[in-house]
Amino acid sequence: MRYELLVQPKDVGTPYDPAPVEALLTARGATDQPDGSKLWRLKAGEVEVRRLNENGVAVATELKVQLTDKTDLIRELVIEGAQLASDAGLKLVDPNLSKTLSANDDGLVADSYFRTARYAGEYLGVSSAVMASWGTSEPEGLKPGTKVLLGIGGFFLLLYIVVERIL
Numbered sequence: 001m002r003y004e005l006l007v008q009p010k011d012v013g014t015p016y017d018p019a020p021v022e023a024l025l026t027a028r029g030a031t032d033q034p035d036g037s038k039l040w041r042l043k044a045g046e047v048e049v050r051r052l053n054e055n056g057v058a059v060a061t062e063l064k065v066q067l068t069d070k071t072d073l074i075r076e077l078v079i080e081g082a083q084l085a086s087d088a089g090l091k092l093v094d095p096n097l098s099k100t101l102s103a104n105d106d107g108l109v110a111d112s113y114f115r116t117a118r119y120a121g122e123y124l125g126v127s128s129a130v131m132a133s134w135g136t137s138e139p140e141g142l143k144p145g146t147k148v149l150l151g152i153g154g155f156f157l158l159l160y161i162v163v164e165r166i167l
Helices: 019-027 072-088 103-123 127-133 144-166
Strands: 002-008 038-042 045-054 057-066 091-094 099-101
Touching: 002 072, 002 103, 019 038, 019 072, 038 072, 045 072, 057 072, 072 091, 072 099, 072 103, 091 103, 099 103
Parallel strands: none
Antiparallel strands: 002 057, 002 091, 038 045, 045 057, 091 099
């Protein structure tokens, strides 16, 4: 399971030409893979890049990253992807957030990515994302409901002691 961002035309209904994006990716060191995709190596990891076709027509370029418990790669991808899209005269979109992204949206996307990774690790058993489901620890101390019950019990104990002394 992967988290994906899309490079699309700025205007809806505009035909998409993937050639400028692919040329920019090649200039940035992306390598062709046997399956027709490209592998773009960033500092934090690898990004799988491929055309998104609908009815045999290219409509976007997908930028996919593996789900893990670390957000370094997705943050770097948002920054680099926004620059790539800008250089090609296109936009970078996060379909999970239904939002056009800028380089400043890396924190927002990282939160969505981590929630997705946590869900995938916890409920779908995606092995690379299992650690994300363990990333949050239980709060230390007593839960609020337990504190209330102890308070009520303490009140009745104090009331019992006072009534015993008076009688």
